[in-house]
Amino acid sequence: MTSHIPSMTLPRFVFEAPAASILLPVALGTAIGYSTRPKRTKATYATLKNPPGNPPAWVFGPTWTGLYAMMGYSAYRAWNIGMSSMNPHTVELAKHGATLYTIQLGLNLIWMPLFFGMGKPIAASVDIVALTSVTGYLAYIWGQVDATSGWLLAPYLAWLGFANYLCHGAGYLNNWDFSGKVGTFKRQ
Incomplete structure (x- = not known):
């Protein structure tokens, strides 16, 4: 079991304020999408x-926006319920x-640049497997703090399962080589 690692965790205020919790992943995901x-x-x-x-292709933007918002609300809810608990074990969970959430958000945000920006399907596949694993563990941990917080991550996990299929499938069907397919288009 990992533990809380303050240097690898978003600041408390991100989890304490619902607007910050919800808007941060939405804004970061949008920024990565446009970058x-x-x-x-x-x-x-x-x-x-x-x-x-x-x-x-048009399905991905709205889907990710909804998933990022649910992810953020789950973070807000789990943090605030957990930190207000009288049970020290719940506070630790x-x-x-929060550390797992920060790690999964980082893994989530690097997938698109790996896959589309750099054309690295193997690295993107490793990333998405790690992302799915960390998110599954996060749902388990936050589910112990608050069942709703854990279940709010279920659609995200389902989408990640589908995204694994798409990522690995595209890698396999393109012989794990995107050269000539990524980065050769005119900048727009």
């Missing part, structure tokens, strides 16, 4: 061989979850 140039990303997505069942 990888949406038109270029859509062109890359269309150029790659993708596994069956891949959704149209809330702090532990």
